[in-house]
Amino acid sequence: MELNYTIVRSKKRRKTISLQVKANGTAIVHAPHRTPLSEIDKFVREKERWLWRKIRENGERQKEIKAKKYATGERFFFLGEPYPMKIVAVAGGCDKLALLCGQFVLASDEISQGRELFISWYREKAQRYIGERVGHFSQALKLIPRGVKISNARCRWGSCSQDNRLHFSWRLMMAPCSVIDYLVVHELAHMQEKNHSVRFWDLVRNIITDYRKQRIWLKDNGHTLDI
Numbered sequence: 330m331e332l333n334y335t336i337v338r339s340k341k342r343r344k345t346i347s348l349q350v351k352a353n354g355t356a357i358v359h360a361p362h363r364t365p366l367s368e369i370d371k372f373v374r375e376k377e378r379w380l381w382r383k384i385r386e387n388g389e390r391q392k393e394i395k396a397k398k399y400a401t402g403e404r405f406f407f408l409g410e411p412y413p414m415k416i417v418a419v420a421g422g423c424d425k426l427a428l429l430c431g432q433f434v435l436a437s438d439e440i441s442q443g444r445e446l447f448i449s450w451y452r453e454k455a456q457r458y459i460g461e462r463v464g465h466f467s468q469a470l471k472l473i474p475r476g477v478k479i480s481n482a483r484c485r486w487g488s489c490s491q492d493n494r495l496h497f498s499w500r501l502m503m504a505p506c507s508v509i510d511y512l513v514v515h516e517l518a519h520m521q522e523k524n525h526s527v528r529f530w531d532l533v534r535n536i537i538t539d540y541r542k543q544r545i546w547l548k549d550n551g552h553t554l555d556i
Contacts, residue, residue, distance in 0.1 A: 332377060336369060338362045346372045350383040351484055387552075397556045399443030405433055405556065407454070409505030416440065426450050447556050448481075451499040455479045459497050462513045469536055472520045483555065486547065487512045489519035500554040504547070511543035 334356035346369060349357040360369050373380070397403055404411040412433050419425060419436035426446040427434050435443055456479050467473050474495045482488075482498040489495055495516045501509050514536045522529035533540050 332356070332373065332380060334358050334373060334380075336360060336366075338364070348373070348376055348380065350380065350387055354384045354387050356380055356384065397444070399435060399440050405447065406503040406554075408458075408502065409508070444556055448499065451502045452479050455497065455499045455502045458502065459509065459513065462510060463495065463517065466510070466514050466517055466536060470514070470517050470521075470532070472517050474517065474520060484551070486551070487516040489516045489523075491523075493520045498554075503554045503556075504550075507539075508543045508546055511537045511540050512547075514540075 336358045338360055340362040346361070346364065347359045349359065351357060356373075358369055358373060397405070399414070399416075401414065401416045403414045405414060406412070407428065412428060412431060414433040414435055416435055416437050419434075419438075423436075425436040425439045425442075426449075435446065439446060456477075459479070460477050463474065463477050474489075474493050476494045478494065478496050479499050480488075480496045482496070483500070485498065486501055487495065487497045497512065497516070501512060511533075514533055518529055518532040522532060530540075537543065
């Protein structure tokens with residue numbers, strides 16, 4: 330079977346070529362702007378066994394994920410904890426979706442909009458919760474970002490732009506608090522170190538001593554953070 334991949338070039342990337350396999354099995358090669366195609370192809374062929382293994386693993390993970398049913402009894406995660414959902418008749422003026430007394434309550438006349446309501450709910454919670462965690466760790470690191478935005482990214486949990494604006498996926502609100510803290514510190518650290526050098530990881534480790542544990546959790550469970 331032929332191995333297909335997409336090349337993403339960047340003028341900011343100076344020397345290294347890297348590989349990424351997205352959740353849908355798409356292989357992405359990140360390369361410096363002027364890297365010859367022959368060099369990129371050679372790099373991919375050398376990593377071909379690893380690529381096929383990752384593509385296969387991602388395919389198996391996708392099969393494990395079942396589409397959420399917006400029905401009584403379905404479970405949704407919030408800050409690492411599962412909460413059952415209950416469909417109820419909701420009076421006018423009340424929230425169409427809410428987390429009350431240990432369960433999500435969804436209005437019976439909004440079932441068809443269930444996913445959209447959950448995304449909006451997670452986004453709202455993410456803006457507040459992640460914003461607060463950014464504020465907390467900004468003080469500890471003495472690094473103040475120019476802004477914090479919530480994105481719809483499916484696999485890129487967080488990012489730091491060149492002008493130090495931070496972005497985080499709303500899907501993180503399904504992860505444990507410790508994982509969210511790690512991602513927040515990770516992106517804040519990029520304000521000082523725009524790479525993954527030893528200095529970068531030392532900066533992260535000074536705040537999140539068990540950051541490796543959180544990285545492993547994301548690697549093993551990140552594919553489940555969706556609805």
